Amino acid sequence: MSKYFLVLQTVNKTVNDFTSKSANLLTMKRNYSEPKIYTGGVDVTQWNKLTSKQKKEALEKDWFIYYGFRDEKTGKLKRMPHVKAGANRYHTKDERLEYLKVMKKALEAILEKGLNPYEDNTAKIIELNLQPNKNKVEETIVNTNLKIVTEESNELTIQETLDFVFRLKKKTLSGTSFRNFENRINKFASNFDKSSPISSIDRKAVNDYLNDILVKNSARTRNNHRTDLSSFFQTLEDNDIVASNFVKKIKILSSKAEKNKTYTSEQEKEIFEYLEKNDPLLLLYIKFISFNFLRPVEVNRLLVKSINLKEKKLSVKTKTNKLKTKIIPDILLQELPDLSQLNQDNYLFTPNGLGLEWVAEENNRRDSFSKRFKTVIKDHFNLGSEYGLYSFRHTFITKLYRNLRENKSPHETKGILMNITGHVTMDALEKYLRDIDAELPEDYSNLFR
Incomplete structure (x- = not known):
């Protein structure tokens, strides 16, 4: 060049x-x-x-x-x-x-x-x-x-490195993850002349940009941008385009995570009864989260052909973009109608029913049901921002954990639970259980006497 x-x-x-x-x-x-x-x-x-x-x-x-x-x-x-x-x-x-x-x-x-x-x-x-x-x-x-x-000179320009990294990342990230990555990197790159060599971007330039993101948004948003920038420069380092990924040395700021609160037994009962009368489709959507422990985004990824009623199994892409097979428990299987006459390549859940034609990006599909839940349930029951669709996953994992613990040791319980929830490691499961307060101590009043 x-x-x-x-x-x-x-x-x-x-x-x-x-x-x-x-x-x-x-x-x-x-x-x-x-x-x-x-x-x-x-x-x-x-x-x-x-x-x-x-x-x-x-x-x-x-x-x-x-x-x-x-x-x-x-x-x-x-x-x-x-x-x-x-x-x-x-x-x-x-x-x-x-x-x-x-x-x-x-x-x-x-x-x-x-x-x-x-x-x-x-x-x-x-x-x-x-x-x-x-x-x-x-x-x-x-x-x-x-x-x-x-x-x-053999040095790549900023634009050439963008094209190179995006081409690789498109093969390894899911559609939504790639779009988020691409948008963040392009936003950063817009601050530079893209015909300049990639070496003209230094640690100070990245730090200044992240500080600007922090001031205008939040520590969490700033950290998300830092993660993607680090991934971008790591790809360049791995391919000998830059000497080192200096973004790794930029600290991650502490941020308060948004926590989805677990529903009480009374709240769960009221919500299910209300949905049974007012929105059965949304209720079935929530039961996939509750009984199959899927994340809302994973429910949105289900196609009609993802459900195998004969073998009582479903296949779904997880948050790491891996295809995972899970059993469908009888309690959920009984809720499902005959799906054989539906277009097998359509999404299972659409706004107007199961297996209908629906052309929409993954983010839009997820937002559609999130907004629907807000309108039908959160506004009706006056629930705060700490309650959402994800809360049902927390609620039913907590319920399952506590029922198993009645007859089993903590280690046995976690071993069974890990196989059901899909957590890859015991550490990940234990951290999750701590975050949702699944295990509570027995009454310790006698210790004060």
């Missing part, structure tokens, strides 16, 4: 100070961002802690200076071509970094004095006196006229 960079030409003129700024500039919006040095995807302040392999990989990459300049049409900062000017002919970290620091200083000076990449700068002869720290850097680098040249 074709990349562009600025050649900073050498001059032998000298003047003294280039750091002073006019008072006017302090009150105006600056037309450029502070030039920064890209050091091969590693933090050079931690150079001594890097392995020999990491150092070698960093030095094999191009190091350069990058900065943004305000686009005259959009008024937004646009990333400019990279400044290399021979820096990568040096093969040690110290030499290369020292050389780039001199160039960075020169670039800052000429930007301050009015250089404009969108104009002809031949008339702007800028004289500087820049003394490098060591004699090994012999040239004084300055830009008296912008020359734009092309250079071949």
